[in-house]
Amino acid sequence: MFDCNGSLTPRQGDALIKRDGVVIDISPTFSKFMRSLFLRHRKFVFASPGAETLQKIVDLAASGKLPISIGRTATLDQAIALISDLEAGRRTKGKAVIVMQ
Amino acid sequence: MRLETYEMPAPRADEIVVRVKAASINPFDWKVRQGALKFMVRGQFPRAMGSDFSGVVESVGAGVTRFRAGDDVVGTTPPNTSGAFGEKLITQEKRAVKKPASMSYEEAASLPIVGVTAWQALVSKGHLRAGQRVFVNGAYGGVGQAAVYIAKALGASVWPDALVRARSPTQRRSAPILSWTTRRIYRPI
Numbered sequence: 001m002f003d004c005n006g007s008l009t010p011r012q013g014d015a016l017i018k019r020d021g022v023v024i025d026i027s028p029t030f031s032k033f034m035r036s037l038f039l040r041h042r043k044f045v046f047a048s049p050g051a052e053t054l055q056k057i058v059d060l061a062a063s064g065k066l067p068i069s070i071g072r073t074a075t076l077d078q079a080i081a082l083i084s085d086l087e088a089g090r091r092t093k094g095k096a097v098i099v100m101q
Numbered sequence: 102m103r104l105e106t107y108e109m110p111a112p113r114a115d116e117i118v119v120r121v122k123a124a125s126i127n128p129f130d131w132k133v134r135q136g137a138l139k140f141m142v143r144g145q146f147p148r149a150m151g152s153d154f155s156g157v158v159e160s161v162g163a164g165v166t167r168f169r170a171g172d173d174v175v176g177t178t179p180p181n182t183s184g185a186f187g188e189k190l191i192t193q194e195k196r197a198v199k200k201p202a203s204m205s206y207e208e209a210a211s212l213p214i215v216g217v218t219a220w221q222a223l224v225s226k227g228h229l230r231a232g233q234r235v236f237v238n239g240a241y242g243g244v245g246q247a248a249v250y251i252a253k254a255l256g257a258s259v260w261p262d263a264l265v266r267a268r269s270p271t272q273r274r275s276a277p278i279l280s281w282t283t284r285r286i287y288r289p290i
Binding site for chain 1 (some may be wrong): 135156201248
């Protein structure tokens with residue numbers, strides 16, 4: 001189980017896996033991080049984008065297998081308003097991208 | 102937040118200077134700004150923002166071997182310095198790869214953090230293999246979307262929460278399911 005938005009409690013997460021399954025968290029809360037240190041079935045990821053993994057992702061996207069949708073674009077001048085919106089919880093469907101002119 | 106003009110230092114031996122074409126926004130960027138990651142990320146305020154970028158290499162440090170001026174690249178900035186939300190940035194050679202010509206700058210800039218996070222979660226930590234099943238909670242978000250496609254590319258079957266929501270009780274047979282409407286977990290019988 002991969003909890004991408006951190007909305008599941010540790011109990012809900014544990015209940016979603018089979019006996020040999022794992023729960024993977026990326027949302028850094030203290031309790032989830034501590035669990036990942038002590039429990040074998042709880043893992044925590046803080047991405048470290050090195051060239052090797054990034055190349056796999058770029059290859060996958062270039063082959064059409066990783067079509068990430070872009071939700072909103074803005075120029076650098078408009079970027080502060082866009083970031084503020086996202087920060088306030090007004091999320092876009094797909095990625096928000098700043099495009100330089 | 103504000104836009105400022107400032108003097109860029111010369112790249113160190115392992116660094117490249119990139120003229121930014123596109124930069125994507127991740128929750129990481131505003132979590133740093135809010136100070137929520139102060140135990141993980143160093144750096145003093147005021148500081149630059151932005152991680153994911155695509156652009157054109159403008160100059161390279163003395164020890165850089167993989168890139169030269171004019172190369173199209175995609176990558177991230179170091180978390181402690183950031184700086185992708187600007188016209189130019191400095192990053193380490195090891196944080197960038199070449200951008201395929203077939204890929205737009207916008208598309209390339211949206212990949213690094215969500216793609217690498219999902220890859221490291223599913224492959225490096227989860228050891229996900231063909232035939233296995235994964236439930237992706239938050240499949241509409243950037244990382245969730247990437248996770249769904251990466252899992253499919255690996256040959257695993259994926260249950261994003263959007264699909265689970267649509268399932269009827271009679272279909273809840275082979276794996277536990279979290280129901281969004283009742284907020285309950287249904288165990289397999």
